[in-house]
Amino acid sequence: xxxxxxxxxxxxxxxxxxxxxxxxxxxxxxxxxxxxxxxxxxxxxxxxxxxxxxxxxxxxxxxxxxxxxxxxxxxxxxxxxxxxxxxxxxxxxxxxxxxxxxxxxxxxxxxxxxxxxxxxxxxxxxxxxxxxxxxxxxxxxxxxxxxxxxxxxxxxxxxxxxxxxxxxxxxxxxxxxxxxxxxxxxxxxxxxxxxxxxxxxxxxxxxxxxxxxxxxxxxxxxxxxxxxxxxxxxxxxxxxxxxxxxxxxxxxxxxxxxxxxxxxxxxxxx
Numbered sequence: 710x711x712x713x714x715x716x717x718x719x720x721x722x723x724x725x726x727x728x729x730x731x732x733x734x735x736x737x738x739x740x741x742x743x744x745x746x747x748x749x750x751x752x753x754x755x756x757x758x759x760x761x762x763x764x765x766x767x768x769x770x771x772x773x774x775x776x777x778x779x780x781x782x783x784x785x786x787x788x789x790x791x792x793x794x795x796x797x798x799x800x801x802x803x804x805x806x807x808x809x810x811x812x813x814x815x816x817x818x819x820x821x822x823x824x825x826x827x828x829x830x831x832x833x834x835x836x837x838x839x840x841x842x843x844x845x846x847x848x849x850x851x852x853x854x855x856x857x858x859x860x861x862x863x864x865x866x867x868x869x870x871x872x873x874x875x876x877x878x879x880x881x882x883x884x885x886x887x888x889x890x891x892x893x894x895x896x897x898x899x900x901x902x903x904x905x906x907x908x909x910x911x912x913x914x915x916x917x918x919x920x921x922x923x924x925x926x927x928x929x930x931x932x933x934x935x936x937x938x939x940x941x942x943x944x945x946x947x948x949x950x951x952x953x954x955x956x957x958x959x960x961x962x963x964x965x966x967x968x969x970x971x972x973x974x975x976x977x978x979x
Contacts, residue, residue, distance in 0.1 A: 730777030841876035844884035862912035893944035911956030
């Protein structure tokens, strides 16, 4: 297996550099990577120190590292560009093309992608997060009519992480409810969701994968048995069909992919 050291370098949190780099790296099967994020490289001194460090790693490993960068300061970026590795910077490749096309000079302001400059959007995301936490796993039925989407599924199918992602990243009011054994046996929605079918979205997962997840929580229990998992998933699909609720098999999907599917299907945009 090919092994490479990967650095995500940024004058901010490094989230954008990580997203860019990790997305590109998924296209290389069999590539083993050792990843390091280096955030807040926002001065000439720090840039020089980081270049020395990456060059040391390159010398020790004998293989040039991959360096994904999102730095807006031209002087800092020029220093980083001298690193003994493959240097790929988002601003190097796109900012000048955008300036030429738009006819405006960029601000070169660091931290804009994940900063708190848009106060209204920030407050909306916090409100959505509070709502999703209050309405996690059917804990509250208060103000359910405010939900942008209500995720439903048997236990341990990924409702909670998807709801929180939709809230934090998209500012959506996402509630989630478990489908209990009684709900599944009678093929009915929880009482609190009656009349809210149009806001619901279902999740299922491979039965064997669900068994593994449940066994981590309650090993050897009926709840975690393959027979019980298979039964609940079959019933869930019949329930979704009965109420015309869209659903997705989340077995091989990331939280981001599940959320994108939910938003597309329900035509949600914050």
